[in-house]
Amino acid sequence: DPKIIQKPKYLVAVTGSEKILICEQYLGHNAMYWYRQSAKKPLEFMFSYSYQKLMDNQTASSRFQPQSSKKNHLDLQITALKPDDSATYFCASSQETGGREQYFGPGTRLTVL
Amino acid sequence: GQGVEQPDNLMSVEGTFARVNCTYSTSGFNGLSWYQQREGHAPVFLSYVVLDGLKDSGHFSTFLSRSNGYSYLLLTELQIKDSASYLCAVRMPNYNVLYFGSGTKLTVEP
Numbered sequence: 001d002p003k004i005i006q007k008p009k010y011l012v013a014v015t016g017s018e019k020i021l022i023c024e025q026y027l028g029h030n031a032m033y034w035y036r037q038s039a040k041k042p043l044e045f046m047f048s049y050s051y052q053k054l055m056d057n058q059t060a061s062s063r064f065q066p067q068s069s070k071k072n073h074l075d076l077q078i079t080a081l082k083p084d085d086s087a088t089y090f091c092a093s094s095q096e097t098g099g100r101e102q103y104f105g106p107g108t109r110l111t112v113l
Numbered sequence: 114g115q116g117v118e119q120p121d122n123l124m125s126v127e128g129t130f131a132r133v134n135c136t137y138s139t140s141g142f143n144g145l146s147w148y149q150q151r152e153g154h155a156p157v158f159l160s161y162v163v164l165d166g167l168k169d170s171g172h173f174s175t176f177l178s179r180s181n182g183y184s185y186l187l188l189t190e191l192q193i194k195d196s197a198s199y200l201c202a203v204r205m206p207n208y209n210v211l212y213f214g215s216g217t218k219l220t221v222e223p
Contacts, residue, residue, distance in 0.1 A: 031209075042117070043156065043200060043213040056209045090155055098209050100144065104155035
């Protein structure tokens with residue numbers, strides 16, 4: 001059974017629209033993260049949450065808003081989508097904040113037209 | 114910015130070894146992790162080092178020199194299935210943020 005679920009697997013959106021990327025982890029971890037991976041670019045840290053509280057935000061744009069309704073959920077809302085937002089978005093988790101070993105979900109591949 | 118550098122590509126032969134290099138110049142350091150990522154899949158954790166020296170984990174070994182801002186991942190007895198991208202990531206002093214290199218794509222040939 002998958003331990004980290006991300007929905008949807010693929011997502012196509014039009015410029016200016018809004019989408020929510022879903023992430024649920026069933027590892028019993030207390031820390032969750034969002035990363036972005038664009039073509040030809042390194043995996044980029046976006047946010048970290050611990051016990052549903054925002055710990056770090058390395059994303060300059062307020063168009064990206066994480067939402068945590070439960071300890072094992074960390075969704076990512078993206079508003080006013082731009083073509084440059086096209087990337088694969090990975091959710092990850094670790095036992096505690098700053099965990100040495102992070103487990104990554106399968107990713108959501110977002111394409112903005 | 115935070116610099117974590119890796120060569121783009123590396124080729125080696127089945128049954129031999131491969132060394133994947135990583136250099137970093139970041140504003141802080143609290144450990145370095147290695148991940149394996151296959152095409153179209155998520156990164157998978159391999160190893161974490163924070164002290165200088167060589168850490169042997171069997172098929173994978175990792176080396177760290179903090180004074181030189183340098184690490185490498187050594188894969189021995191290579192198999193075709195070791196073909197993948199290998200990412201290094203520097204953990205910052207606040208423990209939460211990881212800065213990744215762009216990854217080295219390792220191709221293992223028969």
